[in-house]
Amino acid sequence: MAAASATLLKSSPILDKSEFVKGQSLRQPSVSIVRCHPNAPSALTVRASSYADELVKTAKTIASPGRGILAMDESNATCGKRLASIGLENTEANRQAYRTLLVSAPGLGDYISGAILFEETLYQSTTDGKKMVDVLVEQNIVPGIKVDKGLVPLPGSNNESWCQGLDGLSSRTAAYYQQGARFAKWRTVVSIPNGPTALAVKEAAWGLARYAAISQDSGLVPIVEPEILLDGEHGIDRTFEVAQKVWAEVFFYLAENNVQFEGILLKPSMVTPGAECKDKATPQQVADYTLKLLHSRIPPAVPGIMFLSGGQSEVEATLNLNAMNQSANPWHVSFSYARALQNTCLKTWGGRPENVKAAQDALLLRAKANSLAQLGKYTGDGESEEAKKGMFVKGYVY
Amino acid sequence: MSAFVGKYAEELMKNAKYIATPGKGILAADESTGTIGKRLSSINVENIESNRQALRELLFTSPNALSYLSGVILFEETLYQKTSDGKPFVEVLQENNVIPGIKVDKGTVEIAGTNGETTTQGFDSLGARCQQYYKAGARFAKWRSVLKIGPNEPSELSIQQNAQGLARYAIICQENGLVPIVEPEILTDGPHDIQKCAAATETVLAAVYKALNDHHVLLEGTLLKPNMVTPGSDSPKVAAEVIAEYTVTALRRTVPPAVPGIVFLSGGQSEEEATVNLDAMNKLDVLKPWTLSFSFGRALQQSTLKTWAGKKENVEKAQEAFLSRCKANSDATLGKYTGGTAGGLASESLFVKGYKY
Numbered sequence: 001m002a003a004a005s006a007t008l009l010k011s012s013p014i015l016d017k018s019e020f021v022k023g024q025s026l027r028q029p030s031v032s033i034v035r036c037h038p039n040a041p042s043a044l045t046v047r048a049s050s051y052a053d054e055l056v057k058t059a060k061t062i063a064s065p066g067r068g069i070l071a072m073d074e075s076n077a078t079c080g081k082r083l084a085s086i087g088l089e090n091t092e093a094n095r096q097a098y099r100t101l102l103v104s105a106p107g108l109g110d111y112i113s114g115a116i117l118f119e120e121t122l123y124q125s126t127t128d129g130k131k132m133v134d135v136l137v138e139q140n141i142v143p144g145i146k147v148d149k150g151l152v153p154l155p156g157s158n159n160e161s162w163c164q165g166l167d168g169l170s171s172r173t174a175a176y177y178q179q180g181a182r183f184a185k186w187r188t189v190v191s192i193p194n195g196p197t198a199l200a201v202k203e204a205a206w207g208l209a210r211y212a213a214i215s216q217d218s219g220l221v222p223i224v225e226p227e228i229l230l231d232g233e234h235g236i237d238r239t240f241e242v243a244q245k246v247w248a249e250v251f252f253y254l255a256e257n258n259v260q261f262e263g264i265l266l267k268p269s270m271v272t273p274g275a276e277c278k279d280k281a282t283p284q285q286v287a288d289y290t291l292k293l294l295h296s297r298i299p300p301a302v303p304g305i306m307f308l309s310g311g312q313s314e315v316e317a318t319l320n321l322n323a324m325n326q327s328a329n330p331w332h333v334s335f336s337y338a339r340a341l342q343n344t345c346l347k348t349w350g351g352r353p354e355n356v357k358a359a360q361d362a363l364l365l366r367a368k369a370n371s372l373a374q375l376g377k378y379t380g381d382g383e384s385e386e387a388k389k390g391m392f393v394k395g396y397v398y
Numbered sequence: 399m400s401a402f403v404g405k406y407a408e409e410l411m412k413n414a415k416y417i418a419t420p421g422k423g424i425l426a427a428d429e430s431t432g433t434i435g436k437r438l439s440s441i442n443v444e445n446i447e448s449n450r451q452a453l454r455e456l457l458f459t460s461p462n463a464l465s466y467l468s469g470v471i472l473f474e475e476t477l478y479q480k481t482s483d484g485k486p487f488v489e490v491l492q493e494n495n496v497i498p499g500i501k502v503d504k505g506t507v508e509i510a511g512t513n514g515e516t517t518t519q520g521f522d523s524l525g526a527r528c529q530q531y532y533k534a535g536a537r538f539a540k541w542r543s544v545l546k547i548g549p550n551e552p553s554e555l556s557i558q559q560n561a562q563g564l565a566r567y568a569i570i571c572q573e574n575g576l577v578p579i580v581e582p583e584i585l586t587d588g589p590h591d592i593q594k595c596a597a598a599t600e601t602v603l604a605a606v607y608k609a610l611n612d613h614h615v616l617l618e619g620t621l622l623k624p625n626m627v628t629p630g631s632d633s634p635k636v637a638a639e640v641i642a643e644y645t646v647t648a649l650r651r652t653v654p655p656a657v658p659g660i661v662f663l664s665g666g667q668s669e670e671e672a673t674v675n676l677d678a679m680n681k682l683d684v685l686k687p688w689t690l691s692f693s694f695g696r697a698l699q700q701s702t703l704k705t706w707a708g709k710k711e712n713v714e715k716a717q718e719a720f721l722s723r724c725k726a727n728s729d730a731t732l733g734k735y736t737g738g739t740a741g742g743l744a745s746e747s748l749f750v751k752g753y754k755y
Contacts, residue, residue, distance in 0.1 A: 248611035255604035261651045294655075296617050300687050301650040330655050330687040 051219035055263030056303075058182050059221045062142055062265060063304025063332035066371045067113035069223075071308075071338035072102055073146035073185065075118055082342075088351040092120070100126040101349060102342070105360035109140035111367035116144040116185050116223075116336070122176065133180035144183040144223070145176045147211065151189060160200040163188035163207050166214070173218035183221040185267070186211045192242055192274065193232040201249055209253035216263055223306065223336070225267035226250055230311050230392055232274030236281050239271050240289050247297035261301040267336050268293075269310050270320055275392045283316075287323035294331070304332040309340035311392035314366055315383050316340075318373045325376035334374045339391045341366050347386060403616065406575040410619030411658075413537050414577045417497060417621060418659025418689040421728050422468035424579075426663075426695035427454060428501035428540065430473055437699075443708035447475070455481050456706060457699070460717035464494035466728040471499040471540050471579075471693070478534065488535035499538040499579070500531045502567070506544055515556040518543050518563050521570075528574035538577035540623070540693075541567040546585045547598050547630065557605045565609035572619055579661065579693065581623035582606050586665055587751060588630035596627045596644045603652035617656040623693050624649070625665050626675055631749055638671075642678035646686060655687035662690070664697030666749035669723055670737075672697035673730045680733035691731045696748045698723050 062069065074082060079098075080090030088094050099121050102108075115136055122145050124132050136143045147169060151161035163186065173184060188204040190196045204226050212222035226246050228239065247268070254261070271289040273281050281289075294305060309317040317340035324333050335341075341363065349359035366387070372378040417424065429437060434453075435445035443449050454476050458464070470491055477500055480486050488498050502524060506516035518541060528539065543560040545552040560582060568578035582602050584595065603624065610617065627644040629636055649660060664672040672694060679690050692698075701723065706716035723744070729735040 244611065248608055252604060252608040255600065255652070292656075296654050296656040297611070298654060299651050300653075300655055300685055301647070330685055 051216065052260060052263065054219060055216055055221050055260060058142060059263050059265055059303045062114040062183065062221070062306075063334065064113050065332070066375050067111055068334035068370055068374055069114040069116060069144070069306050069336035070102065070108075070112045070141075070341055070367070071116045071185075071336050072099060072121070072342070073116040073118045073144075074338065075146075075150070076120065079118070082346060083351075086346060086350050094351070095120065096124055097127055097351075098346075098349070099124065099132060100128070101356055101359055102345070102363065103132055103135045103139070103141075105363050105367075108364065108367060111364070111371035112139075112141050114142040114144050114183060114336075116146055116183075117181070118146055122179055122181060131180075137180070142182050143180050144185055145181040145220070146187075147173060147176070147184045147215070147220075148186040148188070154200055154203060157197050157200045158194045160191055160194050160197060161189055162200070162203045166207070166210055169211065169214045170218065173215050173220050177219045181220060183223060183265070184211075184215045185223040185225060187225045187227060187267075190226055190228045190242065190246055191231065192228065192234050192238060196242065201246055205246065205249035205253045208250055209257040209259065212254055212259045212264060213257040216260060221263055221265060222259075223265045223267045224250060224254070225308065227267075227308060227310060228269045230269070230272070230275045231394060233276045233278075234274040235277055235279055236271060236273045236285065236289055239273065240293060243268070243271055243293050244297065247293065251297065251299070261299055262303060264302060265304045265306055266298065266302060267306050267308050269308055270312075272312075272320075275311065275394070283319040283323040286320045287326070290320075291324055291329070294329070294333075298331060300330040302331050304334060306334050306336035309335070309337045309391075311390070312340060313390045314340045314343055314387040315380070316388075316390070318366075318369045318378055319380065321370060322373035322376060322378040325374055327376075332374075335370045337370065341370070343389075343391060344384065344386045404573055406572065407616060407619065409537075409575060410572055410577050410616060413497060414619050414621055415658045417468045417538065417577065417661075418691065419468050420689050420691075421732055422466060423692035423694070423727055423731060424469040424471060424499070424661050425457065425467050425698055425724075426471045426540075426693050427457060427476065427699070428471040428473045428499075429695065430501075430505075431475065434473075437703060438708070441703055441707045449708065450475070451479050451482075452708075453703070453706070454479065454487065456713055456716055457702070457720060458487055458490050460720045460724075463717070463721040463724045464491070464496050466724040467496050469497040469499050469538060471501055471538075472536070473501055477531065477536060486535075492535065497537045498535050499540060500536040500576070501541075502527060502531070502539045502571070503541040506542075509556060509559060512553055512556060513548060513551060515546065515551060515553060516544050517556070517559045521566065524567065524570045525574055528571055528576050532575045536576060538579060538621070539567075539571045540579040540581060542581045542583060544583050544585060545598070545602060547588050547590050547594060552584070552598060552602060557602055561602070561605040561609035564606055565613035565615060568610060568615045568620060569613045572616055577619055577621060578615075579621045579623045580606065580610070581663065583623075583663055583665065584625050586625070586628060586631045586749065589632040590630040591633055592627060592629045592636060592640065592644055595625075595629065596648055599625065599627050599648045600651055603648065607652060607654065617654060618658065620657060622653060622657055622660045622688075623663055624660065626662055626667075626679075628667075628675075631666070631751065638674045638678035641675050642682050645675075646679055646682050646684060646690075649688075650684070650686070653688060657688050659689040659691060661693035664692070664694045664748070666747070667697060668747050669697045669700055669744040671745075671747075673723075673726045673735055674737065676727065677730035677733060677735035680731060689731065692727045694727065698727070700746065700748060701744055
């Protein structure tokens with residue numbers, strides 16, 4: 001089986017750069033008409049979000065060459081863990097200080113096109129009294145907002161989870177738009193050691209589709225994130241198989257919910273072996289499997305695919321992204337990293353004001369490395385030991 | 399393994415990619431005996447085997463025409479026929495680097511409880527039949543599903559039935575070495591506008607690809623044969639550029655890049671219309687990761703048929719007409735068609751209301 005798939009991958013056509021027309025936008029036909037026959041209900045309506053053009057523009061801006069997303073939307077509890085790891089108390093002031101450090105890094109917008117915020121941060125100001133959102137916009141970074149309400153146990157499943165947050169989502173997203181957010185994020189998970197069961201996959205896909213449709217209605221570009229957890233002893237072929245199924249479900253339900261694909265972004269996990277698998281994969285293998293998955297499941301209308309790092313080390317995450325960008329892809333293939341961008345920066349800061357500049361330099365260093373990786377130009381020279389440390393935590397609760 | 403990787407995987411991918419060569423396309427010459435009878439009667443020619451053989455020989459021996467074709471779809475009778483010199487048609491095609499294909503469906507039947515919607519038959523012994531066709535030289539297959547637009551159509555039932563049927567046909571073909579052409583045709587009949595056709599096409603294609611994925615079909619070893627997105631037959635016409643935009647948008651939203659080629663059906667458009675629309679799509683300045691080409695029946699043969707009119711002395715002229723349509727469509731796949739290949743015949747609409755294939 002493994003041999004067959006390896007042969008398949010080797011011979012799978014990788015299209016030459018010359019076969020793509022780069023950087024051209026399709027003038028969208030007007031989708032401003034909703035067709036409903038009052039007497040004869042038809043399943044077929046043309047989606048009419050009043051934000052259609054803006055969504056497309058925002059998605060394209062975030063998916064711009066050489067740039068990716070800084071995920072800094074850790075919930076208060078999770079942010080608490082980060083602060084605790086450098087000996088800091090989980091207070092609003094400390095969270096504010098840390099987020100100020102991140103958003104104010106000079107020139108961050110050269111490498112970062114979007115930043116995902118937690119609700120508290122969306123309404124916060126920096127320690128200088130400026131709105132976080134305004135600082136980001138000045139840095140040429142689009143503010144985004146985490147809108148899900150976390151994972152809870154899924155009854156009837158095999159100890160799996162589902163993601164909550166649809167109640168009141170319409171008014172919440174409208175309020176976030178007012179506050180300056182222009183994209184949203186919703187993270188659900190799929191666990192391979194637990195199956196995954198058909199129920200869990202269906203729920204994950206359906207929840208994402210509903211969230212995406214509601215977000216678009218409120219003018220927010222939805223980032224669609226079904227994270228296939230790294231936990232497990234499974235090999236890369238099994239991950240591939242599960243990913244194929246998950247993405248088929250996701251896209252089918254997105255289509256059923258009339259989501260406009262030109263106005264979404266994806267946040268998948270890369271296709272890798274499980275964390276406890278004895279066989280490791282090279283960046284080339286990760287790239288081959290992941291690109292194969294994308295080619296067989298992702299319609300070209302989707303402008304950007306922003307990978308999550310999910311516990312990989314900073315360097316690993318950069319190397320894998322770089323391997324995926326060695327030839328032209330039909331979509332922008334980039335990053336949406338949290339730990340893989342922040343880890344060294346956080347440790348360098350250690351909570352001390354005198355370390356702020358050094359910490360920001362560390363952040364910029366990683367942001368630049370990933371920017372190069374997005375362009376397929378990362379060389380890996382001069383990486384620190386800290387950056388190579390794996391960040392996988394078994395049974396990690398986000 | 400999520401996609402079925404059987405013993406024919408490499409060959410399927412290679413053949414699908416070849417058929418999708420830019421500058422080439424498919425001649426759909428798989429009219430059933432009944433349907434070809436209609437064509438022949440339109441030029442007052444009797445529907446007997448020798449006439450059917452004569453027409454196909456005319457097409458397949460047209461000098462230089464085959465260089466613009468990567469595949470020809472045949473009806474079962476034709477797969478086993480020969481030229482008047484005794485050379486099997488399959489060999490004629492193979493010698494000219496044209497892959498022989500075979501229609502494997504057995505026509506449509508109505509789905510009870512719907513408003514005239516249909517499903518496609520042909521599953522019984524399909525695997526065994528595919529093996530026979532493979533032995534006879536076929537390397538791709540075609541199965542036509544039909545949907546229609548109406549106040550309540552296409553219904554969820556019809557979409558699911560046809561999508562599942564296409565998926566099942568596709569995997570059986572792949573198990574037996576034939577590249578499946580997946581054809582979910584949405585008929586043009588009706589007063590609907592182009593937006594309605596776009597919505598229907600996107601919904602149907604999303605369901606089709608979901609079904610293909612669920613059935614573990616290897617997408618790199620398939621081709622798609624969709625309708626272009628156009629206004630309904632009773633609706634005012636629109637410019638080729640508009641058709642191109644709606645069609646390519648629908649495909650960009652539904653067809654993963656792993657599919658090497660999309661070969662459009664002409665569905666009643668005139669020869670010239672079909673070529674001009676295909677050309678407009680290829681001129682469109684947007685990323686299209688699959689080849690956009692043709693799999694035309696009437697839109698390649700109409701003028702040729704009329705020019706031949708069943709007479710030996712017209713064969714040469716008829717073959718010239720055929721060559722000229724092949725070249726025009728080849729240019730269209732490269733976005734290089736400059737028009738003017740239309741004689742009066744080429745502009746004739748081929749739309750037949752409620753057309754039964």
